[in-house]
Amino acid sequence: xxxxxxxxxxxxxxxxxxxxxxxxxxxxxxxxxxxxxxxxxxxxxxxxxxxxxxxxxxxxxxxxxxxxxxxxxxxxxxxxxxxxxxxxxxxxxxxxxxxxxxxxxxxxxxxxxxxxxxxxxxxxxxxxxxxxxxxxxxxxxxxxxxxxxxxxxxxxxxxxxxxxxxxxxxxxxxxxxxxxxxxxxxxxxxxxxxxxxxxxxxxxxxxxxxxxxxxxxxxxxxxxxxxxxxxxxxxxxxxxxxxxxxxxxxxxxxxxxxxxxxxxxxxxxxxxxxxxxxxxxxxxxxxxxxxxxxxxxxxxxxxxxxxxxxxxxxxxxxxxxxxxxxxxxxxxxxxxxxxxxxxxxxxxxxxxxxxxxxxxxxxxxxxxxxxxxxxxxxxxxxxxxxxxxxxxxxxxxxxxxxxxxxxxxxxxxxxxxxxxxxxxxxxxxxxxxxxxxxxxxxxxxxxxxxxxxxxxxxxxxxxxxxxxxxxxxxxxxxxxxxxxxxxxxxxxxxxxxxxxxxxxxxxxxxxxxxxxxxxxxxxxxxxxxxxxxxxxxxxxxxxxxxxxxxxxxxxxxxxxxxxxxxxxxxxxxxxxxxxxxxxxxxxx
DNA sequence: GCCGTTTTCGGCCCGACTGTTTTCAGTCG
Numbered sequence: 088x089x090x091x092x093x094x095x096x097x098x099x100x101x102x103x104x105x106x107x108x109x110x111x112x113x114x115x116x117x118x119x120x121x122x123x124x125x126x127x128x129x130x131x132x133x134x135x136x137x138x139x140x141x142x143x144x145x146x147x148x149x150x151x152x153x154x155x156x157x158x159x160x161x162x163x164x165x166x167x168x169x170x171x172x173x174x175x176x177x178x179x180x181x182x183x184x185x186x187x188x189x190x191x192x193x194x195x196x197x198x199x200x201x202x203x204x205x206x207x208x209x210x211x212x213x214x215x216x217x218x219x220x221x222x223x224x225x226x227x228x229x230x231x232x233x234x235x236x237x238x239x240x241x242x243x244x245x246x247x248x249x250x251x252x253x254x255x256x257x258x259x260x261x262x263x264x265x266x267x268x269x270x271x272x273x274x275x276x277x278x279x280x281x282x283x284x285x286x287x288x289x290x291x292x293x294x295x296x297x298x299x300x301x302x303x304x305x306x307x308x309x310x311x312x313x314x315x316x317x318x319x320x321x322x323x324x325x326x327x328x329x330x331x332x333x334x335x336x337x338x339x340x341x342x343x344x345x346x347x348x349x350x351x352x353x354x355x356x357x358x359x360x361x362x363x364x365x366x367x368x369x370x371x372x373x374x375x376x377x378x379x380x381x382x383x384x385x386x387x388x389x390x391x392x393x394x395x396x397x398x399x400x401x402x403x404x405x406x407x408x409x410x411x412x413x414x415x416x417x418x419x420x421x422x423x424x425x426x427x428x429x430x431x432x433x434x435x436x437x438x439x440x441x442x443x444x445x446x447x448x449x450x451x452x453x454x455x456x457x458x459x460x461x462x463x464x465x466x467x468x469x470x471x472x473x474x475x476x477x478x479x480x481x482x483x484x485x486x487x488x489x490x491x492x493x494x495x496x497x498x499x500x501x502x503x504x505x506x507x508x509x510x511x512x513x514x515x516x517x518x519x520x521x522x523x524x525x526x527x528x529x530x531x532x533x534x535x536x537x538x539x540x541x542x543x544x545x546x547x548x549x550x551x552x553x554x555x556x557x558x559x560x561x562x563x564x565x566x567x568x569x570x571x572x573x574x575x576x577x578x579x580x581x582x583x584x585x586x587x588x589x590x591x592x593x594x595x596x597x598x599x600x601x602x603x604x605x606x607x608x609x610x611x612x613x614x615x616x617x618x619x620x621x622x623x624x625x626x627x628x629x630x631x632x633x634x635x636x637x638x639x640x641x642x643x644x645x646x647x648x649x650x651x652x653x654x655x656x657x658x659x660x661x662x663x664x665x666x667x668x669x670x671x672x673x674x675x
Numbered sequence: 676g677c678c679g680t681t682t683t684c685g686g687c688c689c690g691a692c693t694g695t696t697t698t699c700a701g702t703c704g
Contacts (some may be wrong), residue, residue, distance in 0.1 A: 106676090113687055117676035148677050188702050221701090225694055287704090320691080335704090355704070362688045373689055
């Protein structure tokens with residue numbers, strides 16, 4: 088079933104923007120919140136209606152509920168259609184650009200009669216806007232700059248890229264300046280969101296050293312423009328690989344550090360909710376600390392733990408801070424104990440030179456042995472349908488099995504396991520016969536074709552094969568390039584649980600598939616997960632870190648991730664399915 | 676428009692910065 092949540096959220100968001108333009112701030116807020124909530128829902132909104140559970144979702148009251156119902160029934164929301172007429176279409180899009188707040192746009196619309204983006208740019212350039220009272224040359228300049236930055240701000244970069252950049256900057260600062268007592272990247276990087284807009288970096292130093300740190304930061308060779316420079320906060324545009332990014336640096340005192348980390352890590356929704364709760368308890372939270380409202384006394388702030396503790400909560404891991412229930416869980420001291428990178432015992436999706444990988448199996452094994460503390464790796468080269476990837480036919484995979492057996496014997500270990508990434512064909516059958524699959528330790532089954540059709544039945548059928556152990560990159564998305572193919576993930580998760588098939592968290596930076604929302608759903612439903620790098624060369628093994636943070640964003644604990652277990656336990660998982668569905672059990 | 680073991684009415688997070696002002700509105704994160 089095609090998921091309508093995204094489209095509905097988009098309309099609600101626009102409705103919120105229109106209300107903001109109409110100066111109905113709180114109604115706007117309500118719509119924006121509802122839009123965020125619906126975007127994050129694991130289930131299709133229609134399922135909530137069917138189960139009569141729409142009213143149980145916090146943040147959706149009777150008004151918005153009836154509009155959702157209307158949208159589901161008719162594909163339209165009458166109120167939205169009417170509201171749209173009161174705001175120039177271009178302005179809805181422009182709202183939120185740097186310098187383009189609702190008040191500003193409203194006055195330009197009312198006092199200059201401007202209705203399109205082109206007219207607006209012309210008026211800005213001709214000095215018409217500058218003449219309005221309360222406007223001036225600086226503001227106009229900033230608005231024009233904001234338009235220029237529009238493209239830039241639209242392009243979010245992948246988490247992996249952002250991590251490299253932020254680590255480069257923080258290492259460089261730390262090494263060069265002994266005045267820096269601590270440094271930490273915050274914002275969406277710290278929350279490990281799959282894509283990143285700006286980079287935010289926090290530093291502890293004494294007040295006398297601040298200008299020196301800012302001087303060094305703003306004169307880094309990658310800096311192409313300084314937006315703001317002060318002792319507490321500086322913003323610059325940096326250029327990496329030809330791509331521009333905004334980087335903010337803020338400096339705090341030791342005793343403010345926890346509050347600052349908490350504040351600038353966000354998310355915005357998490358912080359708003361947190362401060363609402365603080366307020367109910369007579370407390371005020373800002374980036375400097377937690378204060379009693381009546382006396383003004385500061386009661387916390389040096390550590391993040393102290394900030395959360397002051398409002399009666401456990402410390403919340405940054406990956407959970409999206410206001411998806413973590414605040415309620417922290418209040419009840421009921422947060423999950425999230426999986427960690429050190430829990431991972433092996434990588435279960437790797438390509439070698441047998442198909443489209445860059446390295447030989449021997450080189451892969453040596454490299455992983457020397458650089459990771461894994462107990463096993465599984466080589467999973469492509470099957471024959473993947474011609475461009477030199478997929479293996481029956482004869483070649485038999486030879487690959489032999490090579491691995493010989494290698495293990497020679498090295499005196501049992502480190503390398505033999506698997507495949509077998510194609511799920513159009514009709515849901517597999518690209519290898521069962522006789523071949525039965526010889527393997529581990530089978531990844533993936534969809535690599537027909538991305539436009541509904542792939543649910545195909546995947547469900549593949550999961551019914553006793554030899555299929557995990558579905559690779561289940562939704563097929565490529566972040567920023569290709570949307571997920573149509574697939575009913577609810578059904579897939581249910582079938583995964585039923586058949587004893589795992590779902591992959593593919594750690595490739597552009598995949599991160601399945602995403603955090605589906606991971607959370609799988610965890611709740613009791614389906615098993617596997618975090619794999621899908622490595623095609625040696626540097627790819629480092630992506631495991633991304634897969635783990637994605638799992639953490641989906642509330643996954645160690646027990647939900649299959650490759651935190653020993654190989655014996657994994658074999659139990661494999662054998663259990665084979666037994667249940669009538670497959671052949673391998674002896675070791 | 677949403678929400679409520681103090682509330683079904685009256686709130687709805689908070690501070691810094693900027694550019695425009697003579698004391699503050701709007702924007703931003």
